[in-house]
Amino acid sequence: MHPRFQSAFEQLPAALRSALAPMLHAASFTAAFSAGQVDLLCQASGLQREALAFSLLPLAAACALAPISAFQVGAIAHGRSGNIYFGANMEFSGAPLQQTVHAEQSAITHAWLQNEKQLIAVTVNYTPCGHCRQFMNELRGAGQLHIHLPGRPAALLGHYLPDAFGPGDLAIDTLLMDEVQHAYRLADDDGAPLAQAALTAACRSHAPYSGAHSGVALEDRQGNIYCGRYAENAAFNPSLPPLQAALILMNMRQGDLSAIRRAVLVEQADAALTQWPATRDTLRALGCEQVERRLINKQI
Ligand SMILES: O=c1ccn([C@H]2C[C@H](O)[C@@H](CO)O2)c(=O)[nH]1
Numbered sequence: 001m002h003p004r005f006q007s008a009f010e011q012l013p014a015a016l017r018s019a020l021a022p023m024l025h026a027a028s029f030t031a032a033f034s035a036g037q038v039d040l041l042c043q044a045s046g047l048q049r050e051a052l053a054f055s056l057l058p059l060a061a062a063c064a065l066a067p068i069s070a071f072q073v074g075a076i077a078h079g080r081s082g083n084i085y086f087g088a089n090m091e092f093s094g095a096p097l098q099q100t101v102h103a104e105q106s107a108i109t110h111a112w113l114q115n116e117k118q119l120i121a122v123t124v125n126y127t128p129c130g131h132c133r134q135f136m137n138e139l140r141g142a143g144q145l146h147i148h149l150p151g152r153p154a155a156l157l158g159h160y161l162p163d164a165f166g167p168g169d170l171a172i173d174t175l176l177m178d179e180v181q182h183a184y185r186l187a188d189d190d191g192a193p194l195a196q197a198a199l200t201a202a203c204r205s206h207a208p209y210s211g212a213h214s215g216v217a218l219e220d221r222q223g224n225i226y227c228g229r230y231a232e233n234a235a236f237n238p239s240l241p242p243l244q245a246a247l248i249l250m251n252m253r254q255g256d257l258s259a260i261r262r263a264v265l266v267e268q269a270d271a272a273l274t275q276w277p278a279t280r281d282t283l284r285a286l287g288c289e290q291v292e293r294r295l296i297n298k299q300i
C-alpha cells in the first residue's frame, strides 16, 4: 500500500480494513473502485454506499498535496456506472494560487479521465467552495447531483447553488463529461508518442466557450505517461487547465509530481487563448524544464 494511506487505513473498522487491504495493496490500485469492489466493500463492512464513501474519505484526503495550507480535502465522485473515484486538493509551491486544484475538481476530473459518462453524487469532507459548486454546475444533470457532507443531510447541488449561472446562459449544450471527439491533427506529426497522447486528450477536451481545445501529456522518470484534457467552465475562471487534469491523474495513480521528465502541451496556434505560459511555469515550479508546445490543426 502507498505510505500515504497507512495512517488513515489503520483507523478504519476491522471488517472494512480486511476487505480493503487487498485492493489497496494491488500494484494496479488507481485510487478508484469498480462497482463490483464497492459492492464487496459494502457487504464486508455492512455499510451502505453513502456510509462507505464517508469511511473512505480519509483515504482520499490522504492523497492531498498541500504544501501551502497543510489543509487536506478529500472527495469521492460516484459514477452512474457504480464506480467511485477519489480526488484530493493539490497546491503547487512557487506557482500562483490560481493553479491550485480543489478536491472536488480532482475527483470529477479523475472520473472523466477514466471515461465515466455521468456522475450521480459527490462526497466531500468539507463544504464545497463557490468555485467548486460552479465547476460541478458544468455537468449534465448538475442540479440533480447529490452532495454528501459529513453531519449534514444529503442535498442536491441545486440546494448549494441556487439561481445558478451555467452553460445554458451562454446557449451551450455540450456539457463536461459528454462524449466528444474533436477532429484535430498535429501540425507537424513526427510520430512522437507523447505528442500523440496529448493530441488524443485534446480531441476529448471540453472547450465549448472558447473553442480552444488543448491537452497535456506528462512522462515521468519511469516512462509512465499521464494525459489531461482541458475542462472549460461557463463562468470561465473555474476552468481546469489540461496540465492540472494530467497532474490529477498522476497523483491518483501514485505518481511523483517531482519526477516529471518531459511534458507536451498541444493547442491551436490561432486560438482565443493559450495554456502555454501557465503550463510551462507551473511545470517549472514542479522541477520540470523539458516542456514542449506542439500545434494542432482542425482536421478538414
Ligand atoms: O471546496 C474546496 C475548498 C478548498 N479546497 C482546498 C484548496 C486549497 O488547497 C485548500 C485551502 O483552501 O483547500 C478544496 O479542495 N475544496
Ligand SMILES: [Zn+2]
Pocket (backbone or CB within 6 Å): 102, 103, 104, 128, 129, 130, 131, 132, 133
Ligand atoms: Zn473548491
